[in-house]
Amino acid sequence: MTIAEKNIARCINNVKRHTGLCRAISVALLFSMPLGVQATMDDAKVYEPVAPTIDQARANILIARQLQFTHFRDLGISDELSGQVFDAYLDYLDGQRIYLTQDDVSTFSQIRNHLGSALKTGQLQPGFDIYNLVQQRVIERLQFALDVIDDGLDKLNFSSDESILLDRSDAEWATDSAALDALWIKRIKNAVLAQRLNGSDDDTITENLQRRYEGQLKRAYQARSEDAFQAYMNAFTGMWDPHTSYFSPRTSENFNINMSLSLEGIGAVLQSDNEYTKVVRLVPGGPASQQGQLQPADRIVSVAQDDEKPVNVIGWRLDEVVDLIRGPRNSVVTLEVIPSSATDETITKSIAITRDEVKLEEQSASKDVIQLNRDGSDYTVGVITIPTFYADFQAMQAGDPDYKSTTRDVRKLISELEEQGVDGLVIDLRNNGGGALHEANDLVGLFIDKGPTVQIRNSNNTVQVLNDEDPSVAYDGPLVVLTNRMSASASEIFAGAIQDYGRGLVVGSQTFGKGTVQAVRPLNHGQLKITQSKFYRVSGGSTQHKGVIPDIEIPTRIDKTRIGEDALEHALPWDQIEAVPHTRYFDFSGIIDELRKRHEERFADSPEFSLLQQEIDFLNEQREQDSVSLNLDVRKQEHEQVEQTRLTIANARRQIRGEEPFKTLDELDDWQDQQAADLDKTDEELDFVIREGGYIMADMLELDKHMASIDEPTQFAAQAQAQAPNQ
Structure with a gap:
């Protein structure tokens, strides 16, 4: 055992946690040791470089073949792709550029354009060399952070005119270790300020930060070969599209459990x-x-x-x-x-x-009724909320005649609503992330005669058309479909079909844009989830990337730059194929401008919409902020402004509902905690977006009556009067 090793062992045996001196010694030893040298003492913390296995190399070759020959996107493994894999891998390992220096990155510049040929043949060592270097730098940075905290938070200066960049993903790499030291001191000061402003004292902050960095340090020392392989493979597979990914054997197990619900x-x-x-x-x-x-x-x-x-x-x-x-x-x-x-x-x-x-019955469709008055006329509007597209496959296979499914439940709810004499129907698909494809197909069939519902194009360019074969129609009256950014996949298929058939209006915000289909394929080591086909509407346009654009738009709090298919790297693009013959039931072109005008006038006078817009503006202002001050007084002032805006918005909402305002932020926080803990709470009043869907429905009916009174064709006539099929 070397003198340095003995000193490390002695340090660790004498104290529970590394002191600054021990960490400095271990770092010095770490970077003086060849990558292949292993620690000889039992207790010393020295990073053990990970190495690829034969099974991983074989899996890599299989993944490369599957990507090139079976993925929907025709993409070869080239020198250009090699550079993109290299950049994506570094982004995965050090996306905020807080561990590596420019010299570190330059160390691997010679292999940047040669990763492709190595990945084709299962040569994984270049990727593992990069991974090992990053892990070493992670350990170095975390040890530095713990040293700074050990020196005492009172040594940090919070009176200077400093700021820190919030998102460093596009920043230049640090020039050297000294530059990283300065960056990490800023990061620590930022963390301290945030906790001070939340009311924590310095002893608590010190304990919190020590626990955070020591936990991360422990994980870095425990890095496994599988961690490097999965990270490297996902940087590789992500070049084809963001939904194609490698699952390690352990991740595969979790994926399969999740799929069983x-x-x-x-x-x-x-x-x-x-x-x-x-x-x-x-x-x-x-x-x-x-x-x-x-x-x-x-x-x-x-x-x-x-x-x-x-x-x-x-x-x-x-x-x-x-x-x-x-x-x-x-x-x-x-x-x-x-x-x-x-x-x-x-x-x-x-x-x-x-x-x-997660119980199936808690995902079931549900109904409600709202009563509206428009210019002296009363309207009864039915609302059906569909959280997901579900089906009890086990009960179906067992022959249970009463098995639950989205289509069966919605058909029953429609019948109940019609017995209540509803004038129109709102289908709420907000936050519906999809589910069973055949249920989306069958649900469209409740509102149309026989006809196509969606097209699916495979990687070999063959197109399969799914059809509604049932000529019966459960509901032929006016229809509004509500969507938002979290409406995805099967939701987009349904909303797109309703829009293409002219069967109803889509109201809300642009949907997610998830228009691809994946299959999970076994490997010798883990699994590959690979995109193999793409959804297209009956009108020919894909739901991929663009999603469904609503006929009448309602703003949303959701940040579209962070959530949605078009916010993902390497997402497959929007395109279109030939349309398939389908019926246009109603032509909204004659009334859509008037519907939008009435909607905008209503929202201009709506305190709820005004408040929503105020929230959106506030969130956008916060999102656009690219840096924060590290000066205590400035930061405190900014914090108080943000908190006061939160309180103002919350009290404005309570005023609309006729409730007493909160006197302090603590009251607001306590109330939010109580609301969250009450899992049996129910809304006394449907939210204003649903009610706006109802008002749009009432406008449709009013305009329909007006057109009928001047001998124009009514828009909501019987299905027998539908127009000829479009080609």
């Missing part, structure tokens, strides 16, 4: 986002969806079990975060998250969620 957890779909775990979407009817605070694009910082201390999960593998969140039914897991609306990654909130199974 029997998982006891919180009902959230997660993915890796640089060093964070990000919420992609919430499962309708699941605990997180019902609790109401967790939102898509939130990033998870820590996880706590019941009353235990939180475990920081920044830098953790996705499968390990999933394991930590998963747990027995009725137990409580608390997530500390960076909200999607946060301007700064140090702004967090804690969300307590009671674990449970």
